[in-house]
Each structure stands twice: as C-alpha cells, then as structure tokens.
Amino acid sequence: MPIFYDTHAHLDYPDYAKDFADVLARAQAAGIAKIISIGTSLDSSERAIRLAEKYPAIYAAVGWHPSDAMKAPADLRPALREFAKHPKVVAIGEIGLDYHRLPGTSGAYGGASVPASRLVRSLAPPTQSSDDTRYKQKQADIFQQQLEVAAETGLNCVIHQRDAFDDTLAQIKPFAGKVRGVFHCFGENADRMRRVLDIGSLVSFTGIVTFKNGQNVRDTVAATPLDQLMLETDCPYLAPVPYRGQRCEPAYVKEISGVVAQVKGCSPEELSAATCQTAKRFFRKLS
Numbered sequence: 001m002p003i004f005y006d007t008h009a010h011l012d013y014p015d016y017a018k019d020f021a022d023v024l025a026r027a028q029a030a031g032i033a034k035i036i037s038i039g040t041s042l043d044s045s046e047r048a049i050r051l052a053e054k055y056p057a058i059y060a061a062v063g064w065h066p067s068d069a070m071k072a073p074a075d076l077r078p079a080l081r082e083f084a085k086h087p088k089v090v091a092i093g094e095i096g097l098d099y100h101r102l103p104g105t106s107g108a109y110g111g112a113s114v115p116a117s118r119l120v121r122s123l124a125p126p127t128q129s130s131d132d133t134r135y136k137q138k139q140a141d142i143f144q145q146q147l148e149v150a151a152e153t154g155l156n157c158v159i160h161q162r163d164a165f166d167d168t169l170a171q172i173k174p175f176a177g178k179v180r181g182v183f184h185c186f187g188e189n190a191d192r193m194r195r196v197l198d199i200g201s202l203v204s205f206t207g208i209v210t211f212k213n214g215q216n217v218r219d220t221v222a223a224t225p226l227d228q229l230m231l232e233t234d235c236p237y238l239a240p241v242p243y244r245g246q247r248c249e250p251a252y253v254k255e256i257s258g259v260v261a262q263v264k265g266c267s268p269e270e271l272s273a274a275t276c277q278t279a280k281r282f283f284r285k286l287s
C-alpha cells in the first residue's frame with residue numbers, strides 16, 4: 001500500500017475530542033504514516049506538541065494564524081523560540097496574511113482555519129476602514145516576527161494566505177535562501193504557483209482537487225512539478241469527495257492522492273515516493 005503524509009491537519013481542534021483514537025486508526029489503515037498537526041495560536045501550538053509527544057505518527061508546527069492576529073501578544077518570538085527547540089516541532093506555522101474577511105468590509109473575520117465556535121465570537125459590528133489598516137498591520141507584524149523565528153531556528157514555514165497573494169509573497173521574499181514556505185491549500189493559478197517555486201517555496205493541495213468545481217486547482221496541479229508539491233487535508237475542513245461537507249480527517253489524504261496521481265498521470269507509488277521525499281526535505285525533523 002502506498003504511504004502518504006498529511007502535512008496539514010488541525011488535530012487539536014475539539015472536532016476530534018470524542019473519537020481521536022478512531023481517527024488515528026483510520027489514518028493508519030489508509031496508509032497515512034505521518035501527520036503534522038498545525039498550530040493556530042500559542043495554546044493550539046502547545047496542544048499540537050502534546051499530541052506529537054503522545055503519538056509517534058504525529059508531528060507539530062507552531063505558529064499564530066493571521067485571522068486571529070488581533071488576539072496575538074505583542075511579541076510572539078520568545079514563546080515560539082522555546083517551542084522550536086522541541087524535536088518534533090517541524091515548522092513554524094501556520095502564518096501569513098488573510099484579507100478575505102476584513103473587519104471593515106464584512107464585520108467578521110476568521111479564516112478557513114478558525115473553528116465555527118470561535119468565528120461566532122469574532123463577530124463584530126461593521127467598522128471603518130481604519131480598522132482594516134490596523135488589522136492588516138498587525139497581521140504583517142506577527143507574520144514578520146514568525147519569519148524571523150523561522151530564520152533563526154532553521155525551520156521552514158507553513159504559509160496561509162487568502163486574497164493576499166502579492167503581499168504574502170513580498171513579505172517572505174527577503175527570507176528566501178534562509179526560509180522556505182509551503183503555500184498550503186493552494187488554490188491559485190499556474191503562474192502564481194511558479195512565482196512561489198521561484199523563491200524556493202512549495203505548494204500543497206487539499207481535498208479541493210476532488211471537487212467538481214475544482215478544475216482550476218487540478219490545472220495548477222497538472223502544471224506543478226511532481227517533486228515540488230505536498231498533500232494535506234487541512235482537516236477538519238475541506239473533506240474530499242465522496243465525504244464533501246462532512247468532517248474531514250487525515251485518512252482522506254488517500255482520496256486526495258488518488259485524484260492527484262490521476263492528474264499527474266503517475267502511479268500512486270510514484271506519487272507516494274515523490275511527496276514523502278519532498279516532505280522529509282522540507283520538514284527536516286520529520287524523521
């Protein structure tokens with residue numbers, strides 16, 4: 001059975017509280033040998049580390065998600081530096097910029113990686129565009145801090161960007177050569193994919209590749225060199241077909257890999273070898 005990794009999962013979310021052991025068992029049965037649990041705040045990062053300590057197949061990424069930027073402490077660096085020393089912390093992330101829901105435009109912010117329960121608490125009355133500026137500045141500020149920690153500690157980054165591609169690329173670019181990013185849940189066109197690869201970063205693809213309306217993403221997959229991409233679920237979000245709309249879990253990398261292999265015209269074994277090798281090179285502590 002070909003082995004795959006889930007390079008982006010939110011295993012610390014309450015969605016898995018009731019059946020965590022079953023979720024892990026299904027992943028193992030599906031050949032998903034390693035799972036990286038991604039932090040979205042300091043608490044979430046710490047929970048990811050605890051999971052990595054408890055389960056051999058789980059690794060952790062530590063970072064503060066841009067959608068929750070306003071709640072971040074003034075200086076994230078000391079805590080992240082400490083986390084980064086852990087042998088199973090394989091990356092800084094997820095970090096980046098998210099302009100999808102700015103406070104002044106929709107009255108709510110919180111990206112795909114914010115649980116519904118927290119989204120409700122983020123609801124705020126309509127505000128003015130000066131709030132948007134403040135919000136973007138705070139996102140850029142914590143993104144910068146976290147890129148600095150990545151450069152200092154020799155870890156690569158898991159990048160979240162939504163409606164902020166140019167600004168995200170511009171901010172990571174000065175770190176090229178020191179820090180690589182994986183632009184996770186990649187949904188951009190082939191031209192933008194090449195701009196990411198040009199600065200030494202990578203892309204990873206989720207269950208969106210299986211969606212009926214995901215042809216644009218499949219076109220990007222087709223254009224991406226086989227050794228420059230990784231697979232992920234971003235669970236509990238974005239369950240692939242035939243589970244679309246349900247809670248997602250790491251086992252479903254299998255369905256994602258099936259479609260990606262088809263699009264790339266390669267065997268599951270070739271895709272397994274390529275993506276696992278790419279992941280081990282990128283997340284160097286992923287032994």
Ligand SMILES: [Zn+2]
Pocket residue numbers: 008010038094113234
């Ligand atoms: Zn995520």
